[in-house]
Amino acid sequence: xxxxxxxxxxxxxxxxxxTPLTAMNIVGxxxxxxxQGILTDVLNGAGSIVAESGAAIVGGHSIENKEPIxxxxxxxxxxxxxxxxxxGAQVGDVLVLTKRIGTGIMNNALKADLFPVGxxxxxxxxxxxxxxxxxxxxxxxxxxCTDVTGFSLMGHSVEMASASDVTIHIKAYDIPLFDDVxxxxxxGLVPAASYGNRKAITDVQVDQALDPVWTDILFDPQTSGGxxxxxxxxxxxxxxxxxxxxxxxxASIVGTVESFSGLAVRVTE
Numbered sequence: 338x339x340x341x342x343x344x345x346x347x348x349x350x351x352x353x354x355x356t357p358l359t360a361m362n363i364v365g366x367x368x369x370x371x372x373q374g375i376l377t378d379v380l381n382g383a384g385s386i387v388a389e390s391g392a393a394i395v396g397g398h399s400i401e402n403k404e405p406i407x408x409x410x411x412x413x414x415x416x417x418x419x420x421x422x423x424x425g426a427q428v429g430d431v432l433v434l435t436k437r438i439g440t441g442i443m444n445n446a447l448k449a450d451l452f453p454v455g456x457x458x459x460x461x462x463x464x465x466x467x468x469x470x471x472x473x474x475x476x477x478x479x480x481x482c483t484d485v486t487g488f489s490l491m492g493h494s495v496e497m498a499s500a501s502d503v504t505i506h507i508k509a510y511d512i513p514l515f516d517d518v519x520x521x522x523x524x525g526l527v528p529a530a531s532y533g534n535r536k537a538i539t540d541v542q543v544d545q546a547l548d549p550v551w552t553d554i555l556f557d558p559q560t561s562g563g564x565x566x567x568x569x570x571x572x573x574x575x576x577x578x579x580x581x582x583x584x585x586x587x588a589s590i591v592g593t594v595e596s597f598s599g600l601a602v603r604v605t606e
Contacts, residue, residue, distance in 0.1 A: 339382030339407060340464040345486070345561040346409035347390050351471040352484035352564060353422070355415035357390045362397030365406035379407050390466055421474075421482035423493070424500030430480055430594040431573035432505065435470040435580060436462050436563025437587050438490055439518035439554060445526040446517070455517035462515070463561040470564045470588075473579050477572050485562035489534045491541050491555045491602060493565060494592075498601040499540070501567075507592040507604045509544075509551050522553040530558040540601035547606060555604060567594060 343360070350357045362383065366376050387394055392411070426432075443459035446452045467484060474482065481501060483493045490512070498505040534556040543552055568576055573590050580588035 339379035339384075340386050341460075341561055342407050343383040343386035343409055344464055344466050346411050347386070347392070348467050348484045348486070348561060350411055350413035351467040352482055353415055353420055354471065354475065354479070354482065355413040357392035357411055357413045359395045359412045360387050360392050361395060361410045362399070363406075363408045363410060364397060364399035365402030365404070366399070367403055367405065368401060370405055375405070383407070383409065386464070386466065390468060421479050423483040423497050424481055426481040426497055426501040426503055426505070426567035426594045427569075428503060428594055428596050429570055430567045431570050431590050432507070432592040432594065433566040433568060433573060433576050433580070433588060434485070434513065434563050434591045435467065435585050435588050436485070437513040437515045438485070438559065438562070439515040439557055440560045440562065441528040441531060441557040442518055442521050442526055442553070443515050444560070445528055446521045449526065451526070452517040452521055455515040455521065458515045465561075467564050469583050470580060470585055473576070473583050473585075474564065474566055476579065477566075477568055477576050479566055479568055481567040483565050485559050485565055487530065487558040487560070489531070489538070489556045489558055492534055492538045495538055495540050495601040497565070497567065501594070502597055504595045504598045504600055505592055505602045506595050507602060508606070509547055509555070509604055510606055511589055511591045512554075513587040513589045514554065518554060519550055522550045527553045528558060531556045534558060542600050542603045544603075544605040547604070551604070
C-alpha cells in the first residue's frame with residue numbers, strides 16, 4: 338500500500354517532465370493498526386519508492402483516524418521551458434501509453450481472491466514509478482503528456498483533447514490490458530467510481546460495434562497509471578521501441594490526434 342501510494346503521488350511530477358525533490362507523509366491511522374506495525378510497513382514501503390525516485394522524505398503530518406489513510410505531498414523541479422502539459426497535442430500525433438489499463442477492476446478482483454496473474458501484474462504496475470517512462474520521453478518531441486489516474490483513460494484523454502482543441506481517436510484493441518481484465522469486468526468486478534466517471538465524462542463516443550464491457554474498461558479509474566504521450570507520428574514507433582528497450586514492454590500506440598470533429602474523444606475497435 339505504501340509503495341503504491343508513493344508511486345501514485347510522485348507520478349504528477351513525472352507527467353510534467355520534472356524530477357521529484359522532496360516528499361512529506363500524510364497519515365491518518367487508527368491506533369490499533371499502528372500498534373500492530375502496519376503503519377511502519379506502509380512508511381517503509383513508501384520510503385523505498387521515494388528513495389528509488391531520488392527524492393528525500395522531509396517530514397510529515399499524522400492524525401488518528403478510524404480508517405487508515407496514507408498519501409504524500411510531493412515537490413519537484415522542471416525546466417520552465419520544457420514543461421510537459423496536458424495540452425498541445427497536434428493533429429497527426431500518435432498517443433503512446435506506458436502502462437496497462439485495468440487497476441480498478443483488478444483491485445476488486447484481488448479483494449475477491451480471483452485472477453491471481455492479472456492482480457499480480459496490477460500490483461506490480463501500481464508500485465512502479467513512471468520515472469523510466471519520463472526519462473525515455475525526454476529524448477523525443479512531446480507535444481502533450483498526462484498521467485492516467487482516477488479520472489480513467491477516457492477522462493484524461495478528454496482533458497488533453499479539450500485543452501488542445503482536437504479530437505482524440507482511441508483504438509480499443511490497441512490498449513494494453515492486464516491479464517483477465519475483460520473476464521473480470523464481465524463478472525461485474527467494476528468499481529463504483531467507473532460509473533461516476535461515465536456520468537461526469539460525456540464528451541466521448543464509443544463505437545457500438547465494441548462489446549459493452551469495453552465501456553467498463555475505458556472508464557475504469559486507475560491508480561498509479563502510466564504516462565500518455567502525444568508525439569509526432571514519425572516518432573511514435575521509435576518511442577515505443579525505446580520504452581520496450583528500457584523495460585516497459587507493454588508500451589503501445591493507442592490512438593491518434595485528429596482535427597476537432599465535434600467530440601473530444603472517439604473510440605473504435
